Amino acid sequence: MSPNTIGFALLLLGALLLLAKLIRVKWRLAQRLFIPSSIIGGGIALICGPDVFGRLAGAVGADGLTDSGLFTVEVLEVWATLPGLLISVVFAGLFLGHRLPGPREAGRMAGPQIAFGTALASGQYVLGLLLALLVLGPVFDLPPLTGALIEIGFEGGHGTAAGLGDTFADFGFPEGQDLALGMATVGLLSGIVVGILLINWGVRTGRTTELRAGAAPSVSEQAGLVEKENRRSAGTLTVHPSSIEPLTLHFGLLAIAVMIGWLLLSGLQALERWLWIDTIELFVYVPLFPMAMIGGIVVQLAIQSFDRYEIVDRQLVERLQGFSLDMLIIAALGTLSLQVIADNLGPFLLLTVTGLLWSVGAFLFLAPRVMPDHWFERGIGDMGQSLGVTATGLVLLRIADPELRTPAYPAFGYKQLALEPFFGGGLITAAAVPLIVNFGAGWMLGGMGVLLVVSLGAGLLWFGRRPGVDRLDEPA
Numbered sequence: 001m002s003p004n005t006i007g008f009a010l011l012l013l014g015a016l017l018l019l020a021k022l023i024r025v026k027w028r029l030a031q032r033l034f035i036p037s038s039i040i041g042g043g044i045a046l047i048c049g050p051d052v053f054g055r056l057a058g059a060v061g062a063d064g065l066t067d068s069g070l071f072t073v074e075v076l077e078v079w080a081t082l083p084g085l086l087i088s089v090v091f092a093g094l095f096l097g098h099r100l101p102g103p104r105e106a107g108r109m110a111g112p113q114i115a116f117g118t119a120l121a122s123g124q125y126v127l128g129l130l131l132a133l134l135v136l137g138p139v140f141d142l143p144p145l146t147g148a149l150i151e152i153g154f155e156g157g158h159g160t161a162a163g164l165g166d167t168f169a170d171f172g173f174p175e176g177q178d179l180a181l182g183m184a185t186v187g188l189l190s191g192i193v194v195g196i197l198l199i200n201w202g203v204r205t206g207r208t209t210e211l212r213a214g215a216a217p218s219v220s221e222q223a224g225l226v227e228k229e230n231r232r233s234a235g236t237l238t239v240h241p242s243s244i245e246p247l248t249l250h251f252g253l254l255a256i257a258v259m260i261g262w263l264l265l266s267g268l269q270a271l272e273r274w275l276w277i278d279t280i281e282l283f284v285y286v287p288l289f290p291m292a293m294i295g296g297i298v299v300q301l302a303i304q305s306f307d308r309y310e311i312v313d314r315q316l317v318e319r320l321q322g323f324s325l326d327m328l329i330i331a332a333l334g335t336l337s338l339q340v341i342a343d344n345l346g347p348f349l350l351l352t353v354t355g356l357l358w359s360v361g362a363f364l365f366l367a368p369r370v371m372p373d374h375w376f377e378r379g380i381g382d383m384g385q386s387l388g389v390t391a392t393g394l395v396l397l398r399i400a401d402p403e404l405r406t407p408a409y410p411a412f413g414y415k416q417l418a419l420e421p422f423f424g425g426g427l428i429t430a431a432a433v434p435l436i437v438n439f440g441a442g443w444m445l446g447g448m449g450v451l452l453v454v455s456l457g458a459g460l461l462w463f464g465r466r467p468g469v470d471r472l473d474e475p476a
Contacts, residue, residue: 009078016041038326042333051338079331083162086328091293092257093321097314110414115459120386121423124151125448144441148432150355153183160425162332163287178340191387195396207376235316250316260295290430359386370459377401377408
């Protein structure tokens with residue numbers, strides 16, 4: 001594959017993203033549903049690819065377009081490799097530029113949030129594994145590892161699903177990646193749609209503490225634009241560009257974090273081979289991105305200890321993460337196999353509906369009983385994340401609490417520090433498939449069941465009994 005092909009494939013993604021943004025500005029339905037441009041661009045790429053345009057071309061005799069649609073096979077190969085690379089950049093920056101709080105500080109602010117978030121994530125595994133053992137295996141002859149697809153696709157999202165592609169392939173179920181990517185798309189869209197419906201319901205019934213009836217996002221917010229008077233800097237110059245471009249500096253920090261993660265993963269794989277001599281293999285199937293996240297924590301600890309000049313700007317890190325995530329999503333959707341989803345439509349729908357019902361049900365019935373105050377704002381962010389990754393949760397949280405006057409936003413952030421290393425693409429997500437294959441679905445089900453019971457107990461019997469501002473039967 002020539003460098004020109006790689007470069008053209010990247011440029012093509014940029015052009016598709018720009019086209020998608022123009023569609024978002026003009027298409028009212030996309031605005032009302034807050035559909036990200038990367039999802040729109042991914043849908044365009046998918047339609048123009050082999051599974052849609054290619055099949056239509058083949059039906060009318062244009063056989064030369066059946067393998068790649070409007071693109072080329074080489075371009076699709078480049079796109080297929082991008083998600084696994086870019087997800088490490090996204091995870092390497094999760095904690096970079098954030099001051100890491102002490103356990104007591106984080107626990108005091110985010111204890112209820114941690115209990116609720118843990119219940120959501122572990123419940124996705126429990127329900128998914130039960131479904132795999134009782135229905136998907138006996139009826140559809142699918143492997144037990146399909147029980148992990150709800151958490152991988154919904155809470156993990158496109159990046160996690162794409163990053164685990166090699167793991168699924170190594171265990172003889174490459175279809176798992178396409179199913180997880182499809183679920184990630186459904187989860188993201190349903191998270192936004194259902195979340196906005198719930199926010200409207202919360203406003204009408206007086207369950208929200210900040211929004212009142214008649215409040216609505218502005219036209220500019222729906223179009224994804226920022227009014228001139230409300231614009232802010234996307235980053236801060238912390239070093240002089242004559243010495244090094246600030247964006248280059250921050251990319252270098254992300255690169256160091258990823259390399260630390262690669263060294264950690266390589267060391268753990270070598271230790272595993274030395275201790276068990278291939279009788280048990282876990283880390284050989286763990287992808288790089290959760291270790292890149294640990295590398296980011298190591299870099300952040302070093303920054304907190306030695307960076308007297310505060311040269312790390314969190315906003316610049318977020319810009320690099322956002323760019324990587326946009327490119328990742330459009331590339332992953334552009335190479336999604338619709339045929340795999342069609343061949344496994346029954347299991348796909350069962351997993352998707354189960355995950356959706358669990359997240360929405362937990363928000364409606366658990367959040368009011370776990371959160372000591374502002375349950376709606378605090379719960380809607382976690383529900384959105386459980387369906388469509390962190391960004392979806394933040395979108396819903398900002399709609400429900402536009403001025404960030406409730407403790408929902410800082411509690412959500414602290415909760416991320418506690419849960420992100422494990423769920424939603426963390427160590428448990430990355431190790432779930434190898435654990436299920438090596439030790440059996442029953443052990444994984446038992447472990448997640450215990451975690452679900454503990455988190456529910458902590459939420460309902462401890463945090464839920466603490467005095468708060470707005471209880472279940474006291475709408476604001």
